[in-house]
Amino acid sequence: MSADSRATAPDVLTMTGVSKTFPGVKALDDVSLDVREGEVLALVGENGAGKSTLLKILSGIYRADSGEVRLGDQPFVATSPKAAREAGIAMIHQELQQVPRLDVAQNMFLGAQMTSLGVFTDKAEMRARAREVLQRLDPTIDVTARLGTLRVAQRQIVEIAKALLAKARVIAMDEPTSSLTPHEFERLVEVIESLKAHGVAVIYVSHKLEEVFRVASRATVLRDGRFVGTVALKDVDEGRLVAMMVGRALEVSHQQSYAKDEIMLETRGLGRGEAVKSVDLTLRKGEVLGVAGLVGAGRTELMRLIAGVDQPTAGEIRIRGRVKAFRTPRDAIENGIALLPEERKKDGIVPQRSILSNVSLPRLPFLTRFGLLRRGLIRSRVRELGRNVSLRPLDIDRQIRVFSGGNQQKAIICRWLMAEADVLIFDEPTRGIDVGAKAEIYRLIEGLAEEGRSIIVVSSELPEILRVSDRVLVMRRGVAEGVLAREDATEQSIMRLAVTGAQLQGSNP
Numbered sequence: 009m010s011a012d013s014r015a016t017a018p019d020v021l022t023m024t025g026v027s028k029t030f031p032g033v034k035a036l037d038d039v040s041l042d043v044r045e046g047e048v049l050a051l052v053g054e055n056g057a058g059k060s061t062l063l064k065i066l067s068g069i070y071r072a073d074s075g076e077v078r079l080g081d082q083p084f085v086a087t088s089p090k091a092a093r094e095a096g097i098a099m100i101h102q103e104l105q106q107v108p109r110l111d112v113a114q115n116m117f118l119g120a121q122m123t124s125l126g127v128f129t130d131k132a133e134m135r136a137r138a139r140e141v142l143q144r145l146d147p148t149i150d151v152t153a154r155l156g157t158l159r160v161a162q163r164q165i166v167e168i169a170k171a172l173l174a175k176a177r178v179i180a181m182d183e184p185t186s187s188l189t190p191h192e193f194e195r196l197v198e199v200i201e202s203l204k205a206h207g208v209a210v211i212y213v214s215h216k217l218e219e220v221f222r223v224a225s226r227a228t229v230l231r232d233g234r235f236v237g238t239v240a241l242k243d244v245d246e247g248r249l250v251a252m253m254v255g256r257a258l259e260v261s262h263q264q265s266y267a268k269d270e271i272m273l274e275t276r277g278l279g280r281g282e283a284v285k286s287v288d289l290t291l292r293k294g295e296v297l298g299v300a301g302l303v304g305a306g307r308t309e310l311m312r313l314i315a316g317v318d319q320p321t322a323g324e325i326r327i328r329g330r331v332k333a334f335r336t337p338r339d340a341i342e343n344g345i346a347l348l349p350e351e352r353k354k355d356g357i358v359p360q361r362s363i364l365s366n367v368s369l370p371r372l373p374f375l376t377r378f379g380l381l382r383r384g385l386i387r388s389r390v391r392e393l394g395r396n397v398s399l400r401p402l403d404i405d406r407q408i409r410v411f412s413g414g415n416q417q418k419a420i421i422c423r424w425l426m427a428e429a430d431v432l433i434f435d436e437p438t439r440g441i442d443v444g445a446k447a448e449i450y451r452l453i454e455g456l457a458e459e460g461r462s463i464i465v466v467s468s469e470l471p472e473i474l475r476v477s478d479r480v481l482v483m484r485r486g487v488a489e490g491v492l493a494r495e496d497a498t499e500q501s502i503m504r505l506a507v508t509g510a511q512l513q514g515s516n517p
């Protein structure tokens with residue numbers, strides 16, 4: 009379908025004047041959008057703007073307080089997730105809702121006592137139907153495999169297949185790529201193209217604006233639960249879209265270096281099996297070292313060795329010149345090394361407890377600086393950090409589970425920002441975090457460096473690496489291919505090392 013015919017394609021879905029209040033929060037205030045047949049509409053806005061809430065209303069998880077939803081020319085009220093599914097609305101959630109111990113086919117039929125499909129008691133037939141649909145999306149996925157054994161990207165494709173199986177006309181995707189590799193993203197783009205070709209309407213939520221420009225033709229912008237506008241993406245650039253999202257132009261700041269001569273952390277020949285091979289790294293006091301590389305290059309594995317999560321099979325770690333061996337993360341923490349892991353969901357969010365208690369979980373040894381008796385001090389520090397990362401709403405006594413996905417991330421980061429550690433390692437610190445808050449987090453990292461802490465930032469986002477790093481270590485296939493000084497670090501120089509390695513780089517030593 010060409011861009012022109014799409015502009016005249018009929019609306020599949022319109023939402024008009026939708027409002028929703030949670031106790032104490034107006035999550036949506038008079039929001040409208042429409043999606044046409046075969047179109048991808050992006051839904052963008054800062055953390056807590058109301059994107060997930062709007063999609064949850066669409067898919068029958070929440071009821072709107074007011075407003076109207078129409079499917080085609082019919083008014084529609086999603087009274088339950090089942091009703092929404094039966095009306096042809098599918099949702100790929102921010103947190104995938106699948107059952108890992110069931111197989112792929114069972115997951116695809118899950119919860120769907122699909123009236124349109126009949127009830128399948130025949131396993132073979134169920135698998136055949138599942139296979140037929142999956143074939144269109146990713147033939148490598150085995151319908152008899154246990155879902156838990158699949159990669160996140162494949163699990164997502166299973167969700168999309170499930171939507172197709174249910175003959176969805178509208179598929180809403182809530183941050184589908186937050187844990188995908190660039191390669192997997194390309195695969196998703198192909199899948200979305202084929203959905204468009206079949207006339208499916210897609211609503212796409214993402215904080216990655218390059219992606220938004222790639223996949224969507226229009227974007228609806230929300231800010232603080234309010235509708236800001238809908239724009240054709242060919243008419244705006246990224247800066248303009250960001251300005252709509254945050255209500256101001258973001259200044260691009262350049263990080264200053266606070267690196268001293270003193271070496272804080274050093275690894276020599278550090279390795280573990282095939283994942284990490286003989287890595288030499290130095291980190292100075294007050295320095296921010298970026299660690300770049302493709303997914304699977306061994307960056308996270310290296311950090312886990314340094315932070316005592318895994319044990320090296322070769323080489324050594326020195327702190328201030330002294331050789332150290334960490335058997336546990338606690339050992340590392342006691343030696344002043346704290347790691348914000350990449351997989352944060354597993355990492356002790358207690359959903360029913362407040363932001364305050366999640367940020368200052370008393371058992372964390374690195375919070376000793378504040379002492380147990382100084383509760384008032386902890387409170388005010390948590391509040392201050394919350395304000396710095398633009399936690400919304402800024403209410404540290406609220407249960408963490410009612411915060412938006414990105415705001416939960418910010419809270420976990422605050423826990424690490426409070427850490428009494430000389431070396432702070434952040435693995436993908438801004439995943440799921442909006443552009444405005446990202447800038448705040450970069451400033452906080454800079455502030456830590458200024459205090460004399462040493463910082464490692466692992467990131468797959470090159471602009472992020474370039475923004476925060478004094479030097480950039482580039483890894484490829486477990487090997488540290490090279491270290492670039494800030495003057496020499498560009499997206500091109502990093503990618504060259506990450507993809508082809510140092511040995512192919514001509515004769516310059």
Ligand SMILES: Nc1ncnc2c1ncn2[C@@H]1O[C@H](COP(=O)(O)OP(=O)(O)OP(=O)(O)O)[C@@H](O)[C@H]1O
Nearest residue numbers: 030035055056057058059060061410411412413414
């Ligand atoms: N179940 C709930 N109870 C109370 N408040 C909620 C609930 N769900 C969401 N909220 C609030 O509604 C607002 C909008 O949240 P929502 O999850 O829709 O944001 P979002 O745009 O999806 O953000 P993110 O980019 O971080 O995922 C936030 O202030 C959030 O705290």
Ligand SMILES: [Mg+2]
Nearest residue numbers: 059060412413
């Ligand atoms: Mg959300």
